[in-house]
Amino acid sequence: MVKLPEFMTAIEISAPGGPDVLVAAQRPIPVPRAGEVLLKVAYAGVNRPDVIQRKGLYPAPPGASDLPGLEVSGTIVAVGEGMDASLLGSRQCALVSGGGYAEYCLARLDVCLSIPASMDLAEAAALPETLFTVWHNVFERGYAAPGETILIHGGTSGIGTMAIKLGRLFGLVTIVTCGSDEKCAAALKIGADHAINYNSADFVAAVKTITQGAGVHLVLDMVAGGYVARNLQCLREDGRHVTIAVQGGMTAEINMAFVMSRRLTLTGSTLRPRTAEFKALLAQEISANVWPLVCDGALRPEMDKIFPLAEAAAAHTYMESGAHIGKIMLAI
Incomplete structure (x- = not known):
């Protein structure tokens, strides 16, 4: 496995409130358990539930990271116990229950989707939340x-x-x-x-x-x-x-x-609180019915603007302005 640093930069919600409560912090890099992979995050999507969580109105479900961010793309750099080491280095996008606004993020392998070579990582990160x-x-x-x-x-x-x-x-x-x-x-x-x-x-x-x-x-x-x-x-x-x-x-x-x-x-319905088993089944449906359209280029997300991770507050301000057309992203 890749030698990883001990800490990562993440965006925390310091208190419920406006975009200015999003602050950078150092956190230990999470360790994947059985069934999980650790992604070195390239991009994270900014979604309306992130804004609602920031305001204190949509808490993370039990067991999920308290960090905002429900979809990411990146490269697998560690896998949980008993998992196939050949996954290391593969490009994946994933629906996550939190933790996307960070340099590293845990994801269940059964809600990861392999990114085709024809798709860039920014577009891949823009898919999971809206597609699911x-x-x-x-x-x-x-x-x-x-x-x-x-x-x-x-x-x-x-x-x-x-x-x-x-x-x-x-x-x-x-x-x-x-x-x-x-x-x-x-x-x-x-x-x-x-x-x-x-x-x-x-x-x-x-x-x-x-x-x-x-x-x-x-x-x-x-x-x-x-x-x-x-x-x-x-x-x-x-x-x-x-x-x-x-x-x-x-x-x-x-x-x-x-x-x-x-x-x-x-x-x-709401997606975030649903069980891991439900999300895995949904990922299977998408893999069978929609992902072939992604792989052949027929489906691509509508991209608007990409902000650096450090400018997460500006990304939230932009989302709340309502000016965007399509997806707002964070580059990690």
């Missing part, structure tokens, strides 16, 4: 099928751009909402079939116009709150509504008679 989230919620929980129409809120976010790209690859018609005409144009360029500026148009009316009154089969919602009742108005009979975030509020008032009469399904 969208695949599970759109195709597994939302039962999306070729030829169906999906309404995606936050069309130029990391999740939104991944949903557009997967929708296009798997035969969905995608309608997205964005906060400006410029972002709508960007979403169309990325591959959305239709884009609605929610600041200048009623998205419910726009969806009805686009679908000629039929409505969409599926809504991918990261707003919740007051959007839920409006989203339901966008669904056709037997439609499905999947909530993955509550940026607009945790409670919603809806007409249950409307849900019953149109046979609507409401569901949702």
Whole structure:
């Protein structure tokens, strides 16, 4: 095995608060246990859950690192007891439960994905969180099928751009909402079939116009709150509504008679607290169904801006500004 230093630089959350609470610190390099590998991190993704954790509203699950960062790419430099030493030196990206904002990060091998030679490490690190989230919620929980129409809120976010790209690859018609005409144009360029500026148009009316009154089969919602009742108005009979975030509020008032009469399904999920076994099964599904598209170049994440690890606070400020289109990354 590679001779490793004793300590690493990591970004800690010194106290709940704004971006300035993200501070560099020295930490012992973690040691992999059976089933785990240690990655020398090249890049880490910056995601909305990191921001919520920084604010003190989304604590790390039991046993996970308290450091932010849920997806990384890098090279395996150590493996747990009894594991194959031939893994050393291989390039991997991984979904992790925390610890990504650091020079080294533990990952379970069963949620690692081998990075094809044609893909750079920055793009690889931008995939796991959005890819796992969208695949599970759109195709597994939302039962999306070729030829169906999906309404995606936050069309130029990391999740939104991944949903557009997967929708296009798997035969969905995608309608997205964005906060400006410029972002709508960007979403169309990325591959959305239709884009609605929610600041200048009623998205419910726009969806009805686009679908000629039929409505969409599926809504991918990261707003919740007051959007839920409006989203339901966008669904056709037997439609499905999947909530993955509550940026607009945790409670919603809806007409249950409307849900019953149109046979609507409401569901949702969060990824980070799910069991290691669930994430391993999800990784297998992605490896079989999506990773071939990554390997042949058909699927690439939408990249926005890369910050040095030391500028994690600036990366969070940028994310909260809402100006980004696609993924924000940290270069380690």
